[in-house]
Amino acid sequence: MNNFIFENKTKVYFGKGGVKEYLGCLLDHYGDTVMLAYGGGSIKRNGVYDEVMGILNAKGKRVVEFSGIMSNPTYAKAQEGAKLARENHVDLILAVGGGSVSDCCKVISAQAKMDEDIWELENTKHTFPTEFIPLGTIVTVFGTGSEMNNGAVITHEGKKIKGALWGAQADFAFLDPSYTLSVPMKQVISGAFDTLSHAMETYFGKPDENNLSDDINEAVMRSVIRNIRVLLTDPENYDARSELAWASAMAENGVLKIGKVTDFQCHMIEHQLGAYTNCNHGAGLAVIHPVLYRHICKSGTARFARWAQNVWGIASKGSDDETASAGVEALAAFIKEIGLPTTFAELGIPADTDFRAIADSTNITAGCCKKLTHDEIYDILCECK
Template sequence: MKNFVFHNPTKIVFGRGTIPKIGEEIKNAGIRKMLFLYGGGSIKKNGVYDQVVDSLKKHGIEWVEVSGVKPNPVLSKVHEAVEVAKKEKVEAVLGVGGGSVVDSAKAVAAGALYEGDIWDAFIGKYQIEKALPIFDVLTISATGTEMNGNAVITNEKTKEKYGVSSKALYPKVSIIDPSVQFTLPKEQTVYGAVDAISHILEYYFDGSSPEISNEIAEGTIRTIMKMTERLIEKPDDYEARANLAWSATIALNGTMAVGRRGGEWACHRIEHSLSALYDIAHGAGLAIVFPAWMKYVYRKNPAQFERFAKKIFGFEGEGEELILKGIEAFKNWLKKVGAPVSLKDAGIPEEDIDKIVDNVMLLVEKNLKPKGASLGRIMVLEREDVREILKLAAK
């Protein structure tokens, strides 16, 4: 087990009926005026907007609104909200929605205190060391952004989808009421679950194998799979929603990273090119990429892939036959719950593979290399490796 420091500064308020607490939390932080950022109309249809507004009014919090954040959040909306935040001299940012809204809130919170273009932080020209305080009310469990310092934004002009990470971007308080997710479309529940499982697997397959972290990861993956199947059958199953929601949070709040090597992250970075170029859901793209990556790299870490097959699916045996059986079982589960498992499933032509590879390698040059990072850990992927993985993912 590697040495580690575990510190997460985000306060979580979890459970049914917790949204009205947001105003109190903001007031207790000494905030008087804030930017209220959200997406489309869903929070007005499910009552979340009214609960938030009532709470802000009750506790004397002023706010200005910016709406219209997309599921794959774009830089132009961040720019718009940064301009409003600066003009209105807000003291904090409140994101109400899913991971896209919260990631946008983080970028806005940092951009409000930066004189240049906040995109600089995503291409290695600026290190985020300060941001306005961030609060959120989460309405979709998937990305784990409610309890980490990460944000991913797409520059829609250049078709670049890059991530940034900073201690300054951890939310101060996140409210998670699983009951507001009862009305989510099946696809959003499934893609959220795939995203959460993928976060766990990025750590699980990074070449480390601490027993306690393995056991926590495997138990959480099995829980996510079980809860997802329950929610497909009964979307308003509160216990299933609650277990899935908390699983998604701990998938990327540092818990899965304990004693490991920092995570693999090749699949996420390859997927970022899929959603940047084709605007597909992040979870859908991960369902396409992950099984193909597993099939391509398993020889670099065979013991862990054997363990995956045994612990997640209960298979017995050893060696390549067991490993491939486990990978196929994972792909079949993804298919079973309705996720695409090939480029073809997502309507992406195989002829586009070179274009996707070019986009991935641009990310390596502009987003990874400035940070001293590489594409992959157990196997550093070069251009030809990415092409071969995408070929495996094609059909």
């Protein structure tokens, strides 16, 4: 295993009723003005908004609302939030929603404390913010694991780039699986597949030899696969939802990445696809993953064969090549089984989309078992049509 330093600052309150029991006490540690950030308004329909506002009002907090954060948050939206937070001298940002809300608020937290443009700071000067407005999250849609790290995926519409920025990490996170009961099943499954993708993107990184991080990762992947299947037959199953909620956090809180150089080539391709099409993230990953893995599995045969056997339960086919390929096809079959799209056409992406521009603007990652060219990425995108 490679050398590493590990710390995770986020305190997690997991389970039913956590917000009601603990949020009020936490608010005592912050100032008077709280920015309540959320998306399209579902928290008002499912009762979460009223619950949180009741606690904020009981604590005498001045609430500044910032709504309308979209599923693929834009840089302009983050800048809008930063301006609002700065003008109102916000003491705490409370992000209520899924990963998009959390990601946007991480950038708001940092940008509000600095005069320099955060995109240029990080992407041109390659330096990072050091001051933040404190951040807390209440997760209502699981999948991204954003609540336990400082990474944010933001779409810069002007540059046609969807990429990572590094902002604040939440001081605390509430993970109440019961909040997901009002989320459409399609969104729940898409989010859960994003979790599986995060785990795979870490697992297929380097080094290839067996290590504890990958042993844990295999268990996380098996759990996600099993519990997605449970939800499809029993949508109200709280235990399955709770397992998926914690798997989501585990896949992105750094534990699975200890000692690893991660892959995330599929994410890089999907991010640029999203920059050009604004497609659903989890669904985009579902289309790309099998096609990408068919292209690269022979460059990481032993690792893919182990994954086929230990995650998908496939018996050895006599050679690692055959076993590895069987694992990739098991993934493809699973995606179809759970109702996610298998082509861009199913995802609603037009065939005349500028896939050449998407390919040429995709980052090439260091951890992938095969260093792809932009031409190969273009071929992969074309095969996804």
